[in-house]
Amino acid sequence: MFKKILVANRGEIALRVICACKELSIRSVAIYSEADRNSLPVRFADEAICIGPPQLAQSYLNIPAVISAAEIANVDAIHPGYGLLSENANFAEVCETCNIKFIGPPPEVTRLMGEKEKARAAMRKAGVPILPGSEGVLGSEGEALEWAQTVGFPVIIKASAGGGGRGMRIVRSKQELPALFHAAQSEAAAAFGNGDLYMEKYVERPRHIEFQILADQSGTVASLGERECSIQRRHQKLLEESPSTQMTPELRQQIGQVVCKTLSEIGYANAGTVEFLMDEDRRLYFIEMNTRIQVEHPVTEMVTEVDLVKSQILIAAGETLENVLPGPILPRGHAIECRINAEHPEKFTPSAGKITTFNPPGGTGVRVDTAAYAEGTIPPYYDSLIAKLVVRGKDRAEAISRMTRALEMFIVEGVYTTIPLHRRILADPEFRAGRTDTTFIERFLARSGNDKEKVPA
Numbered sequence: 251m252f253k254k255i256l257v258a259n260r261g262e263i264a265l266r267v268i269c270a271c272k273e274l275s276i277r278s279v280a281i282y283s284e285a286d287r288n289s290l291p292v293r294f295a296d297e298a299i300c301i302g303p304p305q306l307a308q309s310y311l312n313i314p315a316v317i318s319a320a321e322i323a324n325v326d327a328i329h330p331g332y333g334l335l336s337e338n339a340n341f342a343e344v345c346e347t348c349n350i351k352f353i354g355p356p357p358e359v360t361r362l363m364g365e366k367e368k369a370r371a372a373m374r375k376a377g378v379p380i381l382p383g384s385e386g387v388l389g390s391e392g393e394a395l396e397w398a399q400t401v402g403f404p405v406i407i408k409a410s411a412g413g414g415g416r417g418m419r420i421v422r423s424k425q426e427l428p429a430l431f432h433a434a435q436s437e438a439a440a441a442f443g444n445g446d447l448y449m450e451k452y453v454e455r456p457r458h459i460e461f462q463i464l465a466d467q468s469g470t471v472a473s474l475g476e477r478e479c480s481i482q483r484r485h486q487k488l489l490e491e492s493p494s495t496q497m498t499p500e501l502r503q504q505i506g507q508v509v510c511k512t513l514s515e516i517g518y519a520n521a522g523t524v525e526f527l528m529d530e531d532r533r534l535y536f537i538e539m540n541t542r543i544q545v546e547h548p549v550t551e552m553v554t555e556v557d558l559v560k561s562q563i564l565i566a567a568g569e570t571l572e573n574v575l576p577g578p579i580l581p582r583g584h585a586i587e588c589r590i591n592a593e594h595p596e597k598f599t600p601s602a603g604k605i606t607t608f609n610p611p612g613g614t615g616v617r618v619d620t621a622a623y624a625e626g627t628i629p630p631y632y633d634s635l636i637a638k639l640v641v642r643g644k645d646r647a648e649a650i651s652r653m654t655r656a657l658e659m660f661i662v663e664g665v666y667t668t669i670p671l672h673r674r675i676l677a678d679p680e681f682r683a684g685r686t687d688t689t690f691i692e693r694f695l696a697r698s699g700n701d702k703e704k705v706p707a
């Protein structure tokens with residue numbers, strides 16, 4: 251087993267990994283930028299090393315700085331969390347060269363899944379349903395038009411290296427294709443240093459449904475069921491739940507089986523998420539795979555009682571799934587997660603600054619993953635997620651009432667947050683009835699307006 255792990259991340263996920271290390275009696279090393287000197291990961295890790303100034307490129311994304319810290323601290327492994335270097339195959343390779351175990355899949359698998367049109371092709375070959383779309387990268391605007399006519403409008407142009415909803419454009423007609431093609435291309439090039447695009451059929455009002463899997467190094471793969479993440483703003487998830495109101499035991503089993511078989515064939519190892527869209531006829535289509543722990547992993551942890559981060563560490567150390575999992579996965583009850591972002595409720599822009607009051611809720615079935623605290627500062631340089639509020643109830647109705655009271659008892663002052671927005675979503679009749687597709691927020695905001703009453707004069 252590993253003796254010491256470096257946590258190559260910050261904020262709530264760094265703290266989450268440190269918790270797992272403590273429970274496994276593994277020493278943890280936090281790395282931090284100058285802006286995170288007073289952060290909780292620094293306080294709770296066994297060791298902490300400053301790796302540079304606040305800017306991401308000079309600290310958390312600076313591979314030589316991260317590797318130097320790992321060598322100075324003499325760690326056996328690096329846990330990358332999510333975002334940052336977690337899906338960077340070059341970083342995984344550098345770790346390997348330095349004899350440090352990267353807690354993630356083999357670099358070639360990360361690379362395959364990171365090129366989304368290649369991942370699509372691999373999934374299709376293995377028998378996983380995908381949406382009709384282009385084969386390979388779109389070479390030109392003319393080729394994009396040909397494919398759009400083959401697939402039929404509306405289509406969606408997506409970035410091969412995509413993430414966070416960037417480089418994506420919905421195209422409804424031939425006339426608007428050229429401008430949207432070029433806009434997607436420059437956005438992708440700016441965001442990912444790679445302007446490659448591909449195309450898929452656009453599904454109207456889909457649900458986003460994803461399967462959580464765990465795979466060991468000997469090719470055994472288990473499905474831990476699905477999460478529904480349809481409540482999104484600008485293609486970014488806001489609220490997630492498990493199970494999905496639209497899932498049937500048969501469909502869950504069928505998709506779980508094909509996903510596990512495919513991942514075993516491609517040599518996947520680690521936790522991972524296979525994302526699908528569900529159309530109005532409840533058919534599922536693969537869209538992408540994330541080869542890391544996800545922000546919304548606690549939803550699955552709440553219903554399955556499997557610790558996914560500890561599982562990642564044990565698998566990376568060579569344990570088999572048989573030893574990692576307690577037995578057959580039998581999800582219980584219903585879990586919901588609300589992402590609490592520090593952002594202005596009307597403008598949706600990040601709200602950095604000092605937190606003056608911080609009262610996270612507690613009680614039965616409530617979990618808060620956060621690295622925020624009263625008198626702590628939210629730096630302006632990073633992601634705006636400051637906490638994840640997760641609840642479990644015996645069924646969806648109980649989870650909704652538990653989340654409603656937990657949101658009411660979650661007091662954050664000094665910065666704006668998405669708490670008021672979540673309170674209104676939870677009270678919405680459409681949400682309560684489970685009518686949740688990816689266009690929900692658009693309709694909801696048109697219906698209910700923004701959070702005007704919550705913005706102080």
Ligand code: ADP
Pocket residue numbers: 381406408412413414415416418450451452453454456458482485525527537538688
């Ligand atoms: P990213 O990696 O940028 O997050 P994804 O491929 O995961 O991109 O898609 C993010 C979201 O964009 C989906 O959850 C969905 O809301 C929307 N989306 C993606 N592909 C389609 C599609 N073919 N039809 C309709 N919506 C889509």
